[in-house]
Amino acid sequence: MSWNSLTDRQKSLDRAIELCGVKLDNSDACLRRVVNEIGASESEASFVKQRIELRLHTAALLSQTDDLITKTEKMLDQFEKDDEEWRRKGRALGFDFK
Numbered sequence: 483m484s485w486n487s488l489t490d491r492q493k494s495l496d497r498a499i500e501l502c503g504v505k506l507d508n509s510d511a512c513l514r515r516v517v518n519e520i521g522a523s524e525s526e527a528s529f530v531k532q533r534i535e536l537r538l539h540t541a542a543l544l545s546q547t548d549d550l551i552t553k554t555e556k557m558l559d560q561f562e563k564d565d566e567e568w569r570r571k572g573r574a575l576g577f578d579f580k
Contacts, residue, residue: 498522504516
Protein backbone atom coordinates (compact mmCIF):
# COMPACT_ATOMS: atom_id res chain seq x y z
CA MET A 483 0.00 0.00 0.00
CA SER A 484 1.75 3.14 -1.18
CA TRP A 485 1.66 6.39 0.75
CA ASN A 486 -0.22 8.17 -2.05
CA SER A 487 -3.02 5.60 -1.99
CA LEU A 488 -3.72 6.10 1.74
CA THR A 489 -6.64 8.18 2.93
CA ASP A 490 -5.98 11.27 5.04
CA ARG A 491 -7.12 9.36 8.12
CA GLN A 492 -4.72 6.50 7.36
CA LYS A 493 -1.86 8.95 6.86
CA SER A 494 -2.74 10.57 10.16
CA LEU A 495 -2.76 7.19 11.93
CA ASP A 496 0.54 6.24 10.33
CA ARG A 497 2.19 9.44 11.53
CA ALA A 498 0.69 8.91 15.00
CA ILE A 499 2.21 5.41 15.21
CA GLU A 500 5.63 6.95 14.71
CA LEU A 501 5.06 9.51 17.45
CA CYS A 502 3.16 7.38 20.00
CA GLY A 503 6.25 6.39 21.99
CA VAL A 504 5.36 2.70 22.21
CA LYS A 505 8.20 0.26 21.48
CA LEU A 506 6.89 -1.66 18.51
CA ASP A 507 6.81 -5.45 18.24
CA ASN A 508 4.50 -8.06 16.73
CA SER A 509 2.54 -8.79 19.91
CA ASP A 510 -1.18 -8.22 20.37
CA ALA A 511 -0.42 -6.27 23.55
CA CYS A 512 1.70 -3.83 21.54
CA LEU A 513 -1.05 -3.46 18.95
CA ARG A 514 -3.62 -2.71 21.67
CA ARG A 515 -1.31 -0.13 23.30
CA VAL A 516 -0.67 1.60 19.97
CA VAL A 517 -4.37 1.58 19.00
CA ASN A 518 -5.29 3.12 22.37
CA GLU A 519 -2.42 5.61 22.29
CA ILE A 520 -3.21 6.96 18.81
CA GLY A 521 -6.98 6.91 19.18
CA ALA A 522 -7.66 4.40 16.43
CA SER A 523 -10.97 2.57 16.32
CA GLU A 524 -11.27 -1.23 16.41
CA SER A 525 -12.05 -1.22 12.68
CA GLU A 526 -8.73 0.56 12.07
CA ALA A 527 -6.73 -1.94 14.13
CA SER A 528 -5.89 -4.13 11.11
CA PHE A 529 -4.47 -1.09 9.30
CA VAL A 530 -2.42 -0.15 12.37
CA LYS A 531 -1.14 -3.74 12.57
CA GLN A 532 -0.08 -3.63 8.90
CA ARG A 533 1.78 -0.37 9.43
CA ILE A 534 3.53 -1.70 12.54
CA GLU A 535 4.58 -4.81 10.60
CA LEU A 536 5.84 -2.58 7.77
CA ARG A 537 7.91 -0.53 10.23
CA LEU A 538 9.38 -3.66 11.83
CA HIS A 539 10.20 -5.17 8.44
CA THR A 540 11.80 -1.92 7.30
CA ALA A 541 13.88 -1.70 10.47
CA ALA A 542 15.08 -5.28 9.98
CA LEU A 543 16.04 -4.57 6.37
CA LEU A 544 17.91 -1.44 7.38
CA SER A 545 19.81 -3.40 10.01
CA GLN A 546 20.73 -6.09 7.48
CA THR A 547 21.83 -3.40 5.03
CA ASP A 548 23.99 -1.74 7.67
CA ASP A 549 25.58 -5.12 8.46
CA LEU A 550 26.28 -5.72 4.77
CA ILE A 551 27.86 -2.28 4.40
CA THR A 552 30.04 -2.86 7.46
CA LYS A 553 31.18 -6.27 6.20
CA THR A 554 31.87 -4.83 2.74
CA GLU A 555 33.94 -1.99 4.21
CA LYS A 556 35.97 -4.47 6.28
CA MET A 557 36.52 -6.65 3.22
CA LEU A 558 37.67 -3.67 1.13
CA ASP A 559 40.03 -2.58 3.91
CA GLN A 560 41.48 -6.09 3.99
CA PHE A 561 41.93 -6.02 0.19
CA GLU A 562 43.80 -2.74 0.48
CA LYS A 563 46.06 -4.19 3.18
CA ASP A 564 46.69 -7.30 1.08
CA ASP A 565 47.49 -5.18 -1.99
CA GLU A 566 49.96 -3.09 -0.01
CA GLU A 567 51.60 -6.22 1.37
CA TRP A 568 52.01 -7.65 -2.15
CA ARG A 569 53.41 -4.33 -3.39
CA ARG A 570 55.89 -4.27 -0.48
CA LYS A 571 56.95 -7.88 -1.09
CA GLY A 572 57.22 -7.21 -4.82
CA ARG A 573 59.40 -4.14 -4.29
CA ALA A 574 61.67 -6.20 -2.05
CA LEU A 575 62.09 -8.63 -4.96
CA GLY A 576 62.59 -5.84 -7.51
CA PHE A 577 59.09 -5.81 -9.01
CA ASP A 578 56.78 -2.83 -9.29
CA PHE A 579 53.17 -4.04 -8.93
CA LYS A 580 50.69 -1.27 -9.66
